[in-house]
Amino acid sequence: MVKREILSSDGSLMLVKVHLAEGFVGDVDQHPEEQISYIEKGKVEFEVNGEKRILAEGDKQYIPSNVVHQVKVLEECVILDIFTPIRKDLVDQT
Template identity: 35%
Template sequence: MSDYPIVPTGEHVTRQVLSDHPDLMVVAFRFEAEGSIGALHDHPHVQSTYVESGRFRFTLGDQEREVSAGDSFVIPSGQTHGCVCLEPGKLVDCFTPRRDDFL
């Protein structure tokens, strides 16, 4: 169990840092309702996303893709991305380097 707090990031969306090191961070995002949004954004970190549960439509740059439990993908540094929850679930994201703004 993580010692980090659960932080609301949007309507029906929370995030919790699971572990961190200056070179790497693991974060869980929980989407509790269909239609919940992970707002479009970008950051200098390379991100990998693993879909632990649920179903999501991701925007990655100028492309869209639907992902579900067991899928994973990498988002390059600086790429605009976001998602819409199609079925409640959890995403596990890894960032390199660590997202200091999440601490």
């Protein structure tokens, strides 16, 4: 289960709150926007450009532009994602 809530999309920055269920495995993703993910709750494994890291509450992950990445949820989590510029594909989904 994935639930996204766009909290802000002003100027060239976008803030998105993402709720993910335990056991969720995201698609391999790649996009031109830079991204910072802050783990508000839970535990996830981020794979960024082939490197895996386990992140828990309070940790963050930077994802450069056009870098392949994927998330696996180890414990139900809430992630705050910041993108620049705004991800038009996410805005169009709402």
